[in-house]
Amino acid sequence: xxxxxxxxxxxxxxxxxxxxxxxxxxxxxxxxxxxxxxxxxxxxxxxxxxxxxxxxxxxxxxx
Numbered sequence: 401x402x403x404x405x406x407x408x409x410x411x412x413x414x415x416x417x418x419x420x421x422x423x424x425x426x427x428x429x430x431x432x433x434x435x436x437x438x439x440x441x442x443x444x445x446x447x448x449x450x451x452x453x454x455x456x457x458x459x460x461x462x463x
Contacts, residue, residue, distance in 0.1 A: 404450035421456050433436065 410421045411429045422429070432438035441456040 403453040404444075405453055405456060406448075406450055410451065410456055421460060 402406060405421070407426055408420075411426050412419050412423050413427065426430075429438065433441065438459060439451055441451055443449055443451040
């Protein structure tokens, strides 16, 4: 089964500054998603949104 990532697993942590997959803020991530620059999310529930790790890695490799 493929690993799923939450937004907090993908972007920079605003409090600690720790970079996860991408050194961007949550706001920049959501803007990129809405503009179609970043992968579209998978909704697992009303408050649970995830992305496939393979899509995030592909995004990083294409940058």
